[in-house]
Amino acid sequence: MTPLVKAGTDWKPTSILQPWAGKKTLESTEFFLPYNDRMIKIAILGGSGYTAVELMKILLGHPNTEIVAVTSRQQDTPLVAELHPSLFRRIDLRCEPFNADHLLAKGVQCVFGCLPHGASMATLPALLDRGVRVIDLSADYRLRDPNVYAQWYGESHGDLAHLTQAVYGLPEVYGEEIATAQLVANPGCYPQTAILGLAPLVAGHHVNLKTLIVDSKSGVSGAGRTPKLSTHFPECNESVAAYNVGQHRHTPEMEQVLSDIAGDDVELIFTPHLIPMDRGIFTTIYAEPTRAVQPPELLELYRAYYAAAPFIRVSERLPATKDTANTNFLDITVRVVRGRIVVLVCEDNLIRGASGVAVQNFNRMFGYAETTALL
Numbered sequence: 001m002t003p004l005v006k007a008g009t010d011w012k013p014t015s016i017l018q019p020w021a022g023k024k025t026l027e028s029t030e031f032f033l034p035y036n037d038r039m040i041k042i043a044i045l046g047g048s049g050y051t052a053v054e055l056m057k058i059l060l061g062h063p064n065t066e067i068v069a070v071t072s073r074q075q076d077t078p079l080v081a082e083l084h085p086s087l088f089r090r091i092d093l094r095c096e097p098f099n100a101d102h103l104l105a106k107g108v109q110c111v112f113g114c115l116p117h118g119a120s121m122a123t124l125p126a127l128l129d130r131g132v133r134v135i136d137l138s139a140d141y142r143l144r145d146p147n148v149y150a151q152w153y154g155e156s157h158g159d160l161a162h163l164t165q166a167v168y169g170l171p172e173v174y175g176e177e178i179a180t181a182q183l184v185a186n187p188g189c190y191p192q193t194a195i196l197g198l199a200p201l202v203a204g205h206h207v208n209l210k211t212l213i214v215d216s217k218s219g220v221s222g223a224g225r226t227p228k229l230s231t232h233f234p235e236c237n238e239s240v241a242a243y244n245v246g247q248h249r250h251t252p253e254m255e256q257v258l259s260d261i262a263g264d265d266v267e268l269i270f271t272p273h274l275i276p277m278d279r280g281i282f283t284t285i286y287a288e289p290t291r292a293v294q295p296p297e298l299l300e301l302y303r304a305y306y307a308a309a310p311f312i313r314v315s316e317r318l319p320a321t322k323d324t325a326n327t328n329f330l331d332i333t334v335r336v337v338r339g340r341i342v343v344l345v346c347e348d349n350l351i352r353g354a355s356g357v358a359v360q361n362f363n364r365m366f367g368y369a370e371t372t373a374l375l
Contacts, residue, residue, distance in 0.1 A: 038064065039064055039065065039066045040064055040065050040066070040109050040110055040366055041065075041066050041068045041106065041107045041108050041109050041110075042059060042065050042066065042067045042068065042069075042108065042109075042110055042111070042112065043067075043068065043069040043070070043071065043103050043106070043108040043110075043111045043112070044056065044067065044069070044070045044071070044111075044112050044114060045071045045098060045111060045112070045113045045114060045115055045123065046071065046072065046073070046113065046114035046115040046116075046119075047070035047071060047072050047080055047083065047095055047114065048072055048074065048083050048095075049114055050221050050350055051114050051137055051350060051354040051355050051358075052070075052084075052114040052355075053083075053084040053086065053087065054350045054351055054354070054355035054356070055112055055114065055354075055355040055358060055359070056070075056080070056084070056087060056091060057086070057087070058351075058355060058356065058359050058373050058374065059359065059373070060087075060090055060091065061373050062359070062372060062373035063372070063373070064366070064368060064372070065362075065373075067091065067093065068093075068106045068107065068108060069093065069096060069102075069103055069106055069108060070091075070093050070095050070096070071095060071096055071097065071098045072095035072096070072097075073097075073098075073115075073119075074095065077094050077095050077096055077097075078094070078095055079092070079093070079094050079095070080092075080093050080094070080095060083095070098123060100126035100127050100130060100132075103127070103132070104130055104132070108132060109132065109133065110132070110133045110134070110135070110362065110365070110366070111124075111127055111132055111133070111134045111135070112134075112135050112137065112358055112362075113134060113135070113136040113137055113138060114137050114138075115137075115138055116138060117138045117139040117140050117153060118138075118140070118153075118155065118158075119138070120136050120138040120140040120141070121140040121141070121157065121158045121159040121162075121163075122158060122159075124136060124140075124159070124162070124183075125159050125161075125162060128162050128182060128183060131182075133181075133182050133183075133365060134182065134183050134184070135169065135184045135186055135358050135361055135362060135365075136166075136183065136184065136185055136186060137186045137354055137355075137358055139153070139188065139249065139253075140157070140159070140185075141159075141162070141163055141166035141183060141185035142166075142168060142185045142187065142188065142253050142256075143252055143253060143256060144163070144164075144166075144256065146160055146163060148252050148256075151252075152249045152251075152252055153249060162183055165181075165182065165183055166181075166183045166184070166185045167181040167183065167184050167185065168184075168185050168187060168256075168257060169184040169185055169186045169187055169357065169358070169361045170187045170192065170195060170196075170257065170357070171309075171357070171360050171361060171364055171370065172196060172199070172306070172309045172311075172312060173195070173199070173257060173260070173261065175364060178361050178364045178365060179364045179365060179367075181365065184361050184365065186354065186357060186358050186361065187253070187257075187357065188250045188253055188353075189218070189222060189281055189347070189349040189352075189353025189354055190214075190216050190218065190248075190250045190254075190270070190272060190281060190283070190353075191250050191253045191254045191257065192330065192347060192352065192353060192357065193214075193216065193281055193283035193330065193345040193346070193347055194214045194216075194250075194254045194258075194268070194270065194283060194285065194345075195254060195257045195258055195261075196312060196330055196332070196345065197214075197283060197285045197332055197343040197344075197345040198212065198258055198285060198287070198343065199258070199261050199305065200301050200302050200305040200306075201287055201289075201301075201341065201343075202258050202261055202262040202266060203261050203262065203305070205262065205264070205290065206289060206290055206291075206293075206301075207287040207288055207289055207290060207341060208287070208288040208289075208290065209258075209262055209264055209265065209266045209267065210266075210267045211267075211287070211288050212266065212267070212268035212269070212285065212286070212287050213268065213269050213271075213285065213286040213287075214254065214268055214269065214270045214271070214283060214284075214285050215271050215273075215283065215284045215285070215286075216270070216271070216272050216273065216281060216282070216283040216284075217240070217272075217273045217274075217275040217281065217282045217283075218272060218273070218274060218275065218280070218281045218349055219275060219277040219278050219279040219280045219281070219321075219349060220236055220274065220275075220276065220277070220278060221278055221279045221349065221350055222274075222279075222281070222349045222353070230243070230274070231274075236274055236276050237276050238276060239276060240273055240274070240275050240276070241273060241274050242271055242272065242273045243272060243273070243274060244272060245271055246269070246271075248270055248271075248272050250270065250272075251268070251270045254268060254270060255267060255268060277321070279321075279325060279348055279349055279350050280321030280322075280324070280325060280346065280347070280348060280349060281321070281346060281347050281348075281349045281353060282319075282320075282321055282344075282345070282346045283344070283345045283346070284342065284343070284344055284345075285341075285342070285343040285344075285345070286340055286341070286342060287340065287341045287343070288339075288340060288341075289336075289339070289340075289341050292339070293336060293341065294336060295334060295335055295336050298334040298336070298341065299314060299316060299333075299334055302314040302332060302334060306332075310370055310371050310375075311328050311329050311330060311352065311360065311371075311374070312329075312330055312332065313329050313330070313331045313332070314332050314333070315331060315332070315333050316333060317333065318333060318344060319331035319332070319333060319344055319345070319346045320346065321346050321348075323346065324346050324347050324348050324352065325348050326348060326351060327348060327351060327352070327356075328348075328351050328352045328356035328357065328359075328360065328374045328375075329347070329352065330345065330346070330347045330352050331345065331346050331347070332344070332345050356374055359372075359373055359374060360374060
């Protein structure tokens with residue numbers, strides 16, 4: 001994505017979806033072959049969670065994918081439909097332990113990793129070294145600097161070799177790199193709302209890059225399927241609570257990508273909240289403009305910036321999480337309040353925030369229309 005440039009008193013975009021210089025992607029010609037109507041054989045690692053089931057639902061409707069394996073770290077090997085009854089009579093696979101050679105023997109060409117952080121970097125190298133293309137939904141390959149990863153995740157990174165080749169999987173920013181990547185690091189759910197909500201503003205330095213405030217509310221499914229006290233129904237129902245104030249691991253992810261877009265260091269304060277609903281994220285962003293602006297000018301800026309992005313909807317009306325529920329859309333509007341810019345963004349945390357954008361990345365990697373199976 002090329003930053004916006006200022007022409008006179010107007011803010012005008014140049015172009016969108018341009019590759020970042022210096023990023024590493026595979027140069028083997030096999031990744032440039034036209035897939036067209038070929039069926040791509042898929043494996044899903046870690047099939048028991050919410051993102052995995054949403055991913056399977058989308059891929060079952062994709063005309064060019066065949067799910068041939070689902071792995072699980074559980075000791076038994078349940079049917080996928082036993083873990084996810086909504087898939088009964090839609091998928092008849094049984095979960096299996098991870099074995100890279102077995103997956104290759106099944107002809108797997110692309111793997112979606114739905115493993116927790118730490119487990120991904122211990123598992124994926126065996127596939128990457130065998131030439132399999134991977135979309136990782138964990139946080140293991142999102143942060144380029146292993147020291148930053150260690151600081152925020154409390155452990156050393158265990159796969160430095162592949163970390164250097166990972167492409168951050170936000171199609172609206174790194175779309176052309178994603179197309180040729182072997183390893184795509186799917187973005188976090190919160191970061192997408194912050195990055196895409198701020199991109200048009202930081203691209204041309206139209207706001208102060210050091211005083212940004214990101215305030216987000218997420219449904220309980222964002223905490224995953226594993227039971228824990230904070231997401232136990234009597235604990236979270238009829239209550240809204242902030243958590244990880246100043247310490248949330250998505251903070252450096254937001255700053256890394258926004259700094260890429262701005263071409264300068266970006267700093268922000270991020271505060272997440274748990275809200276008693278199943279799914280959805282609503283983010284409110286506060287920014288200081290570098291000059292006086294009006295809402296119509298900002299809306300024109302955003303519409304022009306995202307003109308080529310099929311899943312970004314810029315509107316004058318205030319968005320709501322129900323508007324984006326069960327879709328891959330991300331809705332944005334902008335206001336000016338007492339001289340400050342207020343950006344309001346919402347998405348479905350399980351689809352746009354995870355599984356949907358993973359399929360969007362898959363489509364780019366394999367040459368399909370970006371919207372395939374998502375509209």
